[in-house]
Amino acid sequence: MAVVKSVKIDGQDIHIFNSAIYVFETNSNFTLELDLIVSELVVKKYKKEDNLIIEIELDDGRVLNSIMHVKVLAGGLPQLNLYCDLDDPDDYYYLDRVSESDAWFPNLEEGITIEEIRKVEMPDEDIILKLKLPIDQVEWLKKQKKSMLNELFKEFIYEYWKKLDQ
Incomplete structure (x- = not known):
């Protein structure tokens, strides 16, 4: 072959x-x-x-x-x-x-x-989340750049995921 x-x-x-x-x-x-x-x-x-x-x-x-x-x-x-x-x-x-x-x-x-x-090769995929947050958090999120928010959420999810697996 x-x-x-x-x-x-x-x-x-x-x-x-x-x-x-x-x-x-x-x-x-x-x-x-x-x-x-x-x-x-x-x-x-x-x-x-x-x-x-x-x-x-x-x-x-x-x-x-x-x-x-x-x-x-x-x-x-x-x-x-x-x-x-x-x-x-x-x-x-x-x-x-x-x-x-x-x-x-x-x-x-x-x-x-x-x-x-x-x-x-890890693919990235767009996702739309609907959240209910306090107005000060919403205002802060709206001021942030998309790339920074992507990294923030990736880190948060991976850290949270690790804790659940332990």
């Missing part, structure tokens, strides 16, 4: 947590498939794209360049499936072939947790 060493999407290196590259065979055609476990940030960045320029470096030194379609795979972890049609699958003799009737299919999620992924 070929091992993916690195992947660039539109010239940008992405961090991959696990991957599988193979030739997928159906009755009518062959596709080059690259399944990736990536961060939530990578999925968010590329999920609405139709085609991406992909550079795949394999452990044996081979480099594959292709324009590939992107599909977000459902599952517990953030996953992308990149694929493109192949004219001649024999050009990829060094990759495993998987057919739609095969029982074998790569399980990329095994041994990886979302917590491990978030240690590498």
